[in-house]
Amino acid sequence: MTINEGHTAEPLRLLAVHAHPDDEASKGAATMASYVAAGARVMVATCTGGERGDIQNAAMVGDAHSARDMAGARRLEMARAAKVLGIEHQWLGFADSGLPEGDPLPALPDNCFALKPLEIAAAPLVRLMRRFRPHVVVSYDENGGYPHPDHIMAHKVAVEAFHAAGDPGKYPGTGEAWEPQKLYYDLAFNPQRFRALHFALQEAGLASPYAQRLAAWLEADTEGHTPPAGSHPTTTQVDCGEFFEKRDDALRAHATQVDPDGFFFAVSPEMQRKVWPWEDYSLIESRVPTSVPENDLFAGLR
Secondary structure, three states, X not given: OOOOOOOOOOOOEEEEEEOOOOHHHHOOHHHHHHHHHOOOEEEEEEEEOOOOXXXXXXXXXXXXXXXXXXXXXXXXHHHHHHHHHOOEEEEEEEEOOOOOOOOOOOOOOOOEHHXXXXXXXXXXXXXXHHHHOOOEEEEOOOOOOOOOHHHHHHHHHHHHHHXXXXXXXXXXXXXXXXXXXXXXXXXXXXXXXXXXXXXXXXXXXXXXXXXXXXXXXXXXXXXXXXXXXXXXXXXEEEEOHHHHHHHHHXXXXXOOOOOOOOHHHOOOHHHHHXXXXXXXXXXXXXXXOOOOOEOOOOOOOO
């Protein structure tokens, strides 16, 4: 695949909007690495610092740095993951909202990302879109992939910025207007993929971690939460199996959040390439002619 095909002389650009550091590694990482290798520019915008995240890797329990400064530890992890994938990266600078638990649920922390007015939360992303000038934007669906308040807010700001960045009358002072051409929702939680991997493990006589979770539409996030069933169809499958090892290395870079012997690594890259060598997306809006199904997020732009 060559990126600089067709009418455009400059590299095609992809912007992925994520809630926390580590989300970029568990959602669409192989796709991003494949496009970087083909000559595209790929930027990840991380909305929060993930500073309210808990240790998810038993080997990191008691780690002095993360115990003292989780935000700092996660910044270093994000830098390592970005280097592995070859992507550019920008922090949007908001405070992690945490995941409220209990009955009744506690209030969210003051001044956190999820409580920001939409116009304030979206402004840094509009500024980034107008500077980076992405052709394609990828984010989460209305449920955030799973209903973490920061994921839901990341969806809201991505959709707001996608529609506002090209309007010179909106968000004055954030740069010259730029209109992205395509908006996708990431379908990392595609139940069909997990069913396929589950049956492949069973056929190989291997234990599957998916059996009990499939009924709840298994969520592939670092905290093991389960989302509602997705309401958006798969329109686009990017063949990126060659980059599954890079994805796994990017996941391992988030050492506080990812167990290197855990769920993410239950199926070898070799088996995944045979069973499901794609990452899945739903095309939500396109300002260029295209038809589905697609095998390329830049379809219609080349």
